[in-house]
Amino acid sequence: MNGNVWRDGNVLRWLAAYGASLVGDGVYFLALGWAAAQSAGPAEVGLVMAVGAIPRALLMLGGGVVADRFGPRLVVISSDAVRCGVVLGLALVLALGSPGLWVLVLVALVFGIVDALFMPAVGALPPRIAGPGQLVRVQGLRSLAERVGHTAGPPVAGLAMGLGGPASAFAVASGLFGISLVLLVAVRIAPLPASAEPAEDCAAASTAASTAASAEASVRESPWRQLRSGLAYIRRHGLIGPLVLSGALSQLGTSAPMTLGLILVSEERGWGPGGVGWIIGGMGLGAASSALVLTLIPRFPRAGAIQNLTLIIGSAGIGGLVLAPSLPVAVGLAVLTGLVCGICGGLAIALIQTATDPSYLGRVSSVMAFTAVGLAPLAYPAFGFAADLWGVTPVFLAGAAVSMAGAIVGTSAPAVRRAELAFA
Numbered sequence: 001m002n003g004n005v006w007r008d009g010n011v012l013r014w015l016a017a018y019g020a021s022l023v024g025d026g027v028y029f030l031a032l033g034w035a036a037a038q039s040a041g042p043a044e045v046g047l048v049m050a051v052g053a054i055p056r057a058l059l060m061l062g063g064g065v066v067a068d069r070f071g072p073r074l075v076v077i078s079s080d081a082v083r084c085g086v087v088l089g090l091a092l093v094l095a096l097g098s099p100g101l102w103v104l105v106l107v108a109l110v111f112g113i114v115d116a117l118f119m120p121a122v123g124a125l126p127p128r129i130a131g132p133g134q135l136v137r138v139q140g141l142r143s144l145a146e147r148v149g150h151t152a153g154p155p156v157a158g159l160a161m162g163l164g165g166p167a168s169a170f171a172v173a174s175g176l177f178g179i180s181l182v183l184l185v186a187v188r189i190a191p192l193p194a195s196a197e198p199a200e201d202c203a204a205a206s207t208a209a210s211t212a213a214s215a216e217a218s219v220r221e222s223p224w225r226q227l228r229s230g231l232a233y234i235r236r237h238g239l240i241g242p243l244v245l246s247g248a249l250s251q252l253g254t255s256a257p258m259t260l261g262l263i264l265v266s267e268e269r270g271w272g273p274g275g276v277g278w279i280i281g282g283m284g285l286g287a288a289s290s291a292l293v294l295t296l297i298p299r300f301p302r303a304g305a306i307q308n309l310t311l312i313i314g315s316a317g318i319g320g321l322v323l324a325p326s327l328p329v330a331v332g333l334a335v336l337t338g339l340v341c342g343i344c345g346g347l348a349i350a351l352i353q354t355a356t357d358p359s360y361l362g363r364v365s366s367v368m369a370f371t372a373v374g375l376a377p378l379a380y381p382a383f384g385f386a387a388d389l390w391g392v393t394p395v396f397l398a399g400a401a402v403s404m405a406g407a408i409v410g411t412s413a414p415a416v417r418r419a420e421l422a423f424a
Contacts, residue, residue: 010188011138014129017183018122019145021080024176026153027160028087031169032108034161035094040101048104052112057373059116064366065226067121072128072362073189075121079114080184084177086110091170119373123365127353128189135350136303136421140294143346147288230363238415239304239355240364243348246406246416248371250311253402254318255372256383258283261322261399264392271327279321282331286338294346303347304410304419310344311407317341319400322393351419 029049036048067075090107093099130138160169221229234241258280266275300306317337324330349368356364379399386395410416 008130008134010129011134011141013183014125014187015141015145017080017180017187018142019149020176020183021118021122021180022146022149023153023156024083024087024173024180026150027157027169027173027176028083028111030154030157031161031166031173032104034169035166036101036104038166039098039104044101048101048108051105052108052115055109055112056115056119057370057375059113060120060370060373061227061231061363061366062223063117063369064120064124064230064363065223066117067124067362067365068226068230068359069223071189072121072124073184073187075117075362076125077181077184079118079121080177080181082114083111083118084174084181086114087170087177088174091167091174094165094167094170119369120362120366123369124361125187125189127356127358127361129187135354136297136300136346137295139346139349139353140291143291143342144288144295147284147291151284227363230360231367233357233360234364234367237355238413239419240352242409242413242416243307243352244364244367244371246308246311246410247348247368248375249406249409250315250403251371252375252379253315253399253404253406256379257318257322257396257399260380260383261387261392261396264387265322265396268392269327271330275327275330278327278331279334282334283338283341286335286340287342288338290339290342291346294343300347300421303351303421304416307344307347307351307419308407308410308416310340310347311410312404314341314344315400315403315407318403319397322396347421350421351416354421355419 032052033045033049036045040048063075086107090103093103126135126138126142156172157169160172164171234244262276262279266272266279269275271278314337317333317340320333321330321337324333352364352368353361383395383399386398
């Protein structure tokens with residue numbers, strides 16, 4: 001594989017495919033909400049959006065099993081093909097008539113199920129397209145693509161709907177999924193080694209011989225047994241277990257403050273909706289900058305210790321947003337916090353994927369995605385209820401403290417403290 005990810009055509013094809021898919025996601029979700037709003041009230045619009053979110057959260061862990069059983073490339077390509085066809089069909093239906101709300105509900109349901117398969121599989125692909133020494137850089141590129149995709153999706157959707165309504169936007173989304181599909185078919189998948197375990201963790205992990213035997217046996221296991229074995233693997237692993245738990249605590253502690261919390265803070269301070277946009281934009285700018293740094297930096301020694309340190313600093317930065325005396329200060333702090341958090345997240349993912357046995361990559365990716373997509377939103381109602389009782393500021397700070405607890409979990413694990421990333 002090419003030592004420079006910026007010149008590796010295979011990595012760039014995967015990156016372009018992932019970016020096109022992300023923009024397509026943004027266009028699809030905005031068009032879906034708009035189409036629902038044109039034919040129903042607010043309650044029905046919420047129902048349509050929830051129909052897609054619920055199966056995605058419930059089936060996410062099963063998606064990791066599917067990726068490990070059939071290979072992430074096949075799952076990702078199949079998912080993009082289904083999304084392309086379903087969304088194109090919806091565009092045609094809307095262009096030819098005014099279907100009932102049930103059509104939107106059905107499409108949202110199918111899309112949510114497919115997303116539950118797509119997300120773990122796409123998370124398991126990087127180790128198959130880049131060597132261990134390039135994983136940090138590939139994850140930096142992935143994070144950069146996510147920032148660009150999430151930023152570009154809404155404007156593209158707005159332009160398409162301005163020209164031809166939701167039907168036009170769905171057609172554009174389908175085209176983006178089609179581009180992603182073509183690029184993914186052209187991506188070459190390299191064989192993985194028998195074991196991705198670092199030598200220093202041999203006491204906590206399987207030997208190479210037992211790993212190969214378990215990979216062969218996993219094909220004969222039932223999906224339920226595969227899911228249980230994947231969860232047990234994460235729980236027992238000296239590096240992966242603490243990092244996954246650390247990430248889950250960070251997501252639980254910061255997801256509600258950075259969404260609902262910022263809205264409440266901006267309302268209290270008189271910053272208005274624009275204030276929320278500026279703060280979130282500042283976080284995004286910082287995270288995009290750190291993603292670029294991860295692709296260019298020549299070496300990252302003591303990656304585990306740095307990941308823990310950046311998690312502590314990033315959590316403190318998020319907590320500091322509620323204490324900012326003015327909007328400009330909050331935006332400046334958001335930029336710095338996004339920069340630190342981006343490094344933290346990129347290192348965590350690279351460390352986990354480097355250490356994960358190849359036969360478990362899909363299931364490990366599914367658990368990581370589940371903590372972000374399925375588990376973290378559960379904090380929203382708890383945050384709102386607590387903010388009503390005690391006010392926004394103490395609850396905001398409590399969330400930052402929960403995120404910091406994730407760093408304590410990582411610091412307490414010897415395998416995390418001494419973890420290294422070998423750069424190519």
